[in-house]
Amino acid sequence: MSTQTHESSPVSGPGTPVLDGPPRAASLGGAWRRFLLRRGVGLVINLALLVIVTFLIVQLIPGDPATAIAGESATLAQVELVRTQLGLDQPFFVQFGTYLLGVLQLDFGTSFRYRVPALEVVMAAVPFTLAITVAAVILLLVLGLALGMAVGVATRGDRRRWLGGTFNVVTGVISSVPVYVQATAFVVIFAVLLRVLPPAYSPAYGFGIAAILPIASLTVGGMCSVARIVRRETAVILEQDYMRTARGWRLPALSLYARHMLPNLLTTALTLSGIILTALLGSALITEAVFAWPGLGGVIVQAIAIDKDYPIIRAAVFVIGLISLVITLVIDVILGLIDPRTLGEKRG
Amino acid sequence: MVRKSLLTTAAVVAVGSLALAGCSGGSAPADGAETDTINAELWYAPATFDPAKASATSDRTIARLGFDTLLRQGDTEALVGGLATEWESTSASEYSFTIRDDATCADGTAITPSVIAASFEYLTGLEDSGAQTWKAQAFGTGEATFTADDEAGTLDVSLSEPYSQLLYGVTGSGTGIICPAGLEDTEGLAAGTVEGAFSGPYTLTDSTAGVSATYSLRDDYDAWPAWETVEGEPAATINLTVQPDSNTSANLLESGGVDVARFYDSNALRFEEDDSYSVVSFASSAYNLVFNQSPGSGSVFEGNPELRAAVAQAIDPQGFNNAGLDGLGVEQFTVNSASYNCALEEPSLLHDYDPAAASELLTGQNIRLLIMSNWDPAADYLAESLRAAGATVEVSAPDPADWTKQMRTEPGTWDVAVAAENAESGLIHLSIARYLGPTYAEGGTNVAYTDNPEGVEFYEAGMNAADSETQCENFLAAQETILEDTAMMPLITDTHRYVARDGFATYVLSGYWDISAMRIVG
Missing domain, CATH: 3.40.190.10 (Periplasmic binding protein-like II)
Structure with missing residues (x-):
């Protein structure tokens, strides 16, 4: 915790460097600069690797794009015509150079299938994917915190052992079930049997109601994982001296848990949510297939399995990677604001 | 601490907004x-x-x-x-x-x-x-x-x-x-x-x-x-x-x-007995077994019509239908759907299912079967049928685009292939031309690499005829030459269904x- 860091001032002694001026603000600012520089360089390197690896990987996808695009009735001459039009007859390094030059201008090329800029197709789907993944992360973070805290408080000091055991079993089972299985189960229960929610996306339904099951299926497993960790953290925090003191002062429960315990849990929960969101982007692509959700999943599956649409695949992988990297960076910045120790500097 | 409280508040507000959006966004679909x-x-x-x-x-x-x-x-x-x-x-x-x-x-x-x-x-x-x-x-x-x-x-x-x-x-x-x-x-x-x-x-x-x-x-x-x-x-x-x-x-x-929704599998059966839905069906694809007769390709079927006939005897189209299409396909008697104009409508030119007779010729033969990757049950059925008749079968199941490319341009890599023919165009001559005339390398579409001058003559006569009766006569005769030579074996017509709700x-x-x-x- 930042409060503890501030309170544990270094003790001067022989060989200890003498600090000039107001040491804390200056060193914190420097730490931030070095942190942002370090992470900025890392981001650029990661993106460069992403661009290069993506170019190389799509070459390994089985199937000839020209044959796929030309269609089953095409003659060989028509297939070769398509190959020329797509630039696939060019030498490897020419294709790579053209690709790199394009990417520098955020141009991933024209979609083989749609004949429009690939990034345009991908960006049309991104909001749909982000709508369910971001909502799911917020929900699993908040609900996981609430559930973990509640059970942690209820079972502190080895109280209510049945609750702790039940909690462990239930959350363990749920978090171990793959997201696509949960999604299918939700469809069966809420759409097919109970008929209270739509089974999939359709213009016949409102966007909000169609999003409930996809968000729920992405939320439940992660929520259980967060709750399990938060519960353990809660148990540890409740044994801290400052919490004993707060309880000794008979502070109201809301003040005790919301003001003194929750902020200390946020570091762990936020770190975890960043990892979960990155993983959820992968899960969302599968979940979208279950719910016919018009996000990146369908675009990528069609691009790989049907069209061999290299520009779309490259643009989609780049965008997903970029989202993941940026979110990780944002969460690290937030963690830095909450707890400067996470900036990676050995201070004091 | 203020920042932490703000974060907490923001998260709660966001979740509340999401919940409200979810609860208020929907409405029941309207009926007709x-x-x-x-x-x-x-x-x-x-x-x-x-x-x-x-x-x-x-x-x-x-x-x-x-x-x-x-x-x-x-x-x-x-x-x-x-x-x-x-x-x-x-x-x-x-x-x-x-x-x-x-x-x-x-x-x-x-x-x-x-x-x-x-x-x-x-x-x-x-x-x-x-x-x-x-x-x-x-x-x-x-x-x-x-x-x-x-x-x-x-x-x-x-x-x-x-x-x-x-x-x-x-x-x-x-x-x-x-x-x-x-x-x-x-x-x-x-x-x-x-x-x-x-x-x-x-x-x-x-x-x-x-x-x-x-x-x-x-x-x-x-x-x-x-x-x-x-x-x-x-x-x-x-x-x-x-x-x-x-x-x-x-x-x-x-x-x-x-x-309205289209179905290619047994999901369609959920609606067939329900009066709240109406169902129409149509031929979507015609599945055929193609024998590679490319000269010098090493195909076991080149110049061997008896062996081609034996394969046709070893395979039960209905079994293929059950394995690959949930039994929803319909019988096919020629190069494309029997519902096509000028298509053969009866099975007299097809070989009867007779695995015992087939095994006499197939025993000891090595056969390379080419099929597309997403057809595992059908591939298994075909391979096991041939193995049951005594042949050794090597299955190759590439990606659909590679499967197409291999069939058209790499005759040295396969002996027999499953070909899926679009059955929605309604033009029988396109399917006839898959089994006679110039090959893909020669600018045509003959995927069986056959040499069938008699069939080509009938095909061209059909293409040159002004009246529909003469067209059909010649197209039917061309189909007969293909089947008599066992250049291909009709398997099944994949029938899709459109279901409309009340x-x-x-x-x-x-x-x-x-x-x-x-x-x-x-």
């Missing part, structure tokens, strides 16, 4: 009596809104909504008028059409013979694989000349090489007439942004690439074909979303999320599912 909209699905996203460049099924489907063709497939007879009211052929190279005088483009421009000629010239002049396929299906392999007479209201089509299938060819959605506004802005045409380009009943009013398309009925459109069995009102709006999963389609249809109707016309014939029946 309450709506003027049809919600339907496409398996894959359309790639282009230019009908001339349409190559995938979804492209062809949406082209039908926006662009009218000269002729249409009919319900009580094979052909009915579209933009043409009368048509005649004086030979297989000379055709004449009388164009209706009341048809207009979406921007009000009259659709005259000159407008149609300009659209055809655009199609035939394109260097695009989709356009070249449409050109070949509509006008054959030679050059086509279009002569328009706006005063007389006629369009004459003259072909440099005889092509007897033109009248059926110009029913294809890829030959849909593009109005002058579309030809002036071909990029906008492909993107669907030129409203004046549309000649058909609907205009594209909204689309998101890879996701959805919305079509709106034109107020001034009154050029519907004279179908006699199509009843109900055309939808004012058609929403098309991309949804490839059959289970999801069935769930959406049951919940009212879509009004209040909506959809129609199959002469074996062709026409999206523009979807109706609201209240």
Whole structure:
């Protein structure tokens, strides 16, 4: 915790460097600069690797794009015509150079299938994917915190052992079930049997109601994982001296848990949510297939399995990677604001 | 600490907002009596809104909504008028059409013979694989000349090489007439942004690439074909979303999320006994076993008709149907669906299932079977049938694009292959040409690498005949030569079903599912 860091001032002694001026603000600012520089360089390197690896990987996808695009009735001459039009007859390094030059201008090329800029197709789907993944992360973070805290408080000091055991079993089972299985189960229960929610996306339904099951299926497993960790953290925090003191002062429960315990849990929960969101982007692509959700999943599956649409695949992988990297960076910045120790500097 | 509290508050507010949005966003789908909209699905996203460049099924489907063709497939007879009211052929190279005088483009421009000629010239002049396929299906392999007479209201089509299938060819959605506004802005045409380009009943009013398309009925459109069995009102709006999963389609249809859905598997059976749904079926693909007879390829079937016949005896088409198509396919007696015009309709030329007889020749043979990757149950069935007859079978199941490429260009890598033939074009000559005539390397489409001069003669006679009776006689004779030589073995016709929920109707016309014939029946 930042409060503890501030309170544990270094003790001067022989060989200890003498600090000039107001040491804390200056060193914190420097730490931030070095942190942002370090992470900025890392981001650029990661993106460069992403661009290069993506170019190389799509070459390994089985199937000839020209044959796929030309269609089953095409003659060989028509297939070769398509190959020329797509630039696939060019030498490897020419294709790579053209690709790199394009990417520098955020141009991933024209979609083989749609004949429009690939990034345009991908960006049309991104909001749909982000709508369910971001909502799911917020929900699993908040609900996981609430559930973990509640059970942690209820079972502190080895109280209510049945609750702790039940909690462990239930959350363990749920978090171990793959997201696509949960999604299918939700469809069966809420759409097919109970008929209270739509089974999939359709213009016949409102966007909000169609999003409930996809968000729920992405939320439940992660929520259980967060709750399990938060519960353990809660148990540890409740044994801290400052919490004993707060309880000794008979502070109201809301003040005790919301003001003194929750902020200390946020570091762990936020770190975890960043990892979960990155993983959820992968899960969302599968979940979208279950719910016919018009996000990146369908675009990528069609691009790989049907069209061999290299520009779309490259643009989609780049965008997903970029989202993941940026979110990780944002969460690290937030963690830095909450707890400067996470900036990676050995201070004091 | 203040920052932490703010974060907590923000998270709670966000979740609350989401919950409210979720709870307030929905409404129950309307039934047919309450709506003027049809919600339907496409398996894959359309790639282009230019009908001339349409190559995938979804492209062809949406082209039908926006662009009218000269002729249409009919319900009580094979052909009915579209933009043409009368048509005649004086030979297989000379055709004449009388164009209706009341048809207009979406921007009000009259659709005259000159407008149609300009659209055809655009199609035939394109260097695009989709356009070249449409050109070949509509006008054959030679050059086509279009002569328009706006005063007389006629369009004459003259072909440099005889092509007897033109009248059926110009029913294809890829030959849909593009109005002058579309030809002036071909990029906008492909993107669907030129409203004046549309000649058909609907205009594209909204689309998101890879996701959805919305079509709106034109107020001034009154050029519907004279179908006699199509009843109900055309939808004012058609929403098309991309949804490839059959289970999801069935769930959406049951919940009212879509009004019409296409099924290729047993999900269709969920609706067949239910009076709340109507079902129509049509041939989607024809599955055939192709024997590689390429000289010097090393194929065990080259010059060995007895061995080809033995394979045909070793395989039970119904078993293939059960393994690969949930038993939903229908019998097939020739190169394509028995429902095709001029297709053989009885099985007398097929080999009876007789694995005992087959094993006499197949025992000890090494056979390389080529099939596409997503057909594991069918591949297993075929391989095990041949193994049961004593053959050693090596199965190769590449990606569909590689499978196509291998069959066409790498005859040294396979002995027998499963070929999937599109069964929606209605043109039998395309399927006949898979098993005779020039190979792909020679500019043709003969995937069996056969040498069948007698069959070629019948095929060409059918292509050159002006009257439909002579065409059929020759096309039937060509099919007989193919089957007598066992150049291929018909397996099964993959039959797909369209299911409409109560209040909506959809129609199959002469074996062709026409999206523009979807109706609201209240």
